[in-house]
Amino acid sequence: MGWARRILTYHSKRWQPFWDTPWSRLWLFATAVFCIFSVIGFFDDLMTDGTHPYAVVLIVAAMCGLNAVLWIILMARLPLFIVGPLIIFEFYLGTVITWACTWAGRTFNLPPAPAKQGIHFAAWGILIVTIAAYGFFVGYFRAEGIATGKIRAELDMAHGIQKTLVPPISLRTDLFEVYGLSEPSDKVGGDLVDAVILPGGDMIAYVADIAGHGLPAGILMGMLKTAARTALLDAADGHPATSLPQLLEKLNRVLPDVKEPQMYATLTAFRLNADGSAWYAMAASPPVLHWSPNRPETRWVHEEQFPLGLLPVTGFGGETIHLAPGDLLVVATDGVLEACDRKEEEFGIERLEQAIEANARRPAAEIADGILAKARAFGRQSDDQTLLVIRRM
Numbered sequence: 001m002g003w004a005r006r007i008l009t010y011h012s013k014r015w016q017p018f019w020d021t022p023w024s025r026l027w028l029f030a031t032a033v034f035c036i037f038s039v040i041g042f043f044d045d046l047m048t049d050g051t052h053p054y055a056v057v058l059i060v061a062a063m064c065g066l067n068a069v070l071w072i073i074l075m076a077r078l079p080l081f082i083v084g085p086l087i088i089f090e091f092y093l094g095t096v097i098t099w100a101c102t103w104a105g106r107t108f109n110l111p112p113a114p115a116k117q118g119i120h121f122a123a124w125g126i127l128i129v130t131i132a133a134y135g136f137f138v139g140y141f142r143a144e145g146i147a148t149g150k151i152r153a154e155l156d157m158a159h160g161i162q163k164t165l166v167p168p169i170s171l172r173t174d175l176f177e178v179y180g181l182s183e184p185s186d187k188v189g190g191d192l193v194d195a196v197i198l199p200g201g202d203m204i205a206y207v208a209d210i211a212g213h214g215l216p217a218g219i220l221m222g223m224l225k226t227a228a229r230t231a232l233l234d235a236a237d238g239h240p241a242t243s244l245p246q247l248l249e250k251l252n253r254v255l256p257d258v259k260e261p262q263m264y265a266t267l268t269a270f271r272l273n274a275d276g277s278a279w280y281a282m283a284a285s286p287p288v289l290h291w292s293p294n295r296p297e298t299r300w301v302h303e304e305q306f307p308l309g310l311l312p313v314t315g316f317g318g319e320t321i322h323l324a325p326g327d328l329l330v331v332a333t334d335g336v337l338e339a340c341d342r343k344e345e346e347f348g349i350e351r352l353e354q355a356i357e358a359n360a361r362r363p364a365a366e367i368a369d370g371i372l373a374k375a376r377a378f379g380r381q382s383d384d385q386t387l388l389v390i391r392r393m
Helices: 002-019 023-047 054-077 080-108 115-165 215-234 240-258 348-359 364-378
Strands: 169-172 176-183 191-197 203-210 265-272 278-283 288-291 299-301 328-332 385-392
Touching: 023 054, 023 115, 054 080, 054 115, 115 215, 169 191, 169 203, 176 191, 176 203, 176 364, 191 215, 191 385, 203 215, 203 240, 203 385, 215 240, 240 265, 240 278, 265 385, 288 348, 328 348, 328 364, 348 364, 364 385
Parallel strands: none
Antiparallel strands: 169 176, 176 385, 191 203, 203 265, 265 278, 288 299, 288 328, 328 385
């Protein structure tokens, strides 16, 4: 039944923008469709040499127009399987129209129209409803164009805010080089990469991934960055090993009050100290890939933790990680790992590992660019793609 769910989901998404249109604009479209299909009533009168009573012609035209509007409304509101009953109804529509016309003719004793006048009536009717339909369509597209222009302007503004909140990160200390970038799949994304140099020369770098993408995820991402930066104001105090668990604890307490219940964030953070020591902490994140020129294989670093903002849990931990000169740490979000080719095969950790090994001795920025290029050549981008690359100098 998976195929059926995919069809219904596609159908729902395809019609959703139409149905979400306010009635103040939607009525223009419905009226235009009504006018277009009411032409059938006048055409039917022309085919009988204009002899139908004028009222009967209008009844047929109105019922044909309403039938077309009914299709639009039901197709937009109801599941796809409603098409079957609608098609069956079409076979009986002619009978219903004939009964309505017969009833009206007998009840009101409607005389046939003179052929010449009837043809003129039908011709004028076609001309009038066609012009009316054109006018309503123009009104509808004008209203939609204005609304779309406003939305595009707002998205462009949000995209500018996105670039301000998540610019490419390029920082260097005496012992560490850090580079990060994020490419949203929409105008606004929910991924975040950030790095902060603490007063003593230590650095904290992290990658966060908000569940979903688009404007809601982007808004929560901005809140998370603000909360993280605020929490890191005191990170220079106390033992370095406790700074990352405390960061995760604080974010997990703050996020539930500023998000929708189903939203959450995953996060991987590193503390890179001026003396060369390093720690990491993770919250439901993909593995960190640790490449070293002194080992033949790339090591995967992962830790089982709950995501942030979903459950009121405590006990987030942090671990130390030994980095020798030349070592690399690479973090990629789901948008990179889950890029799919035409066969629905994911890019995955193994291909990410291969991309790292092929570019490991290049500058951090070139490593990130090489990974993204390989992921995009493999499959289309369907989610925000974010990378954090750390090199021990």
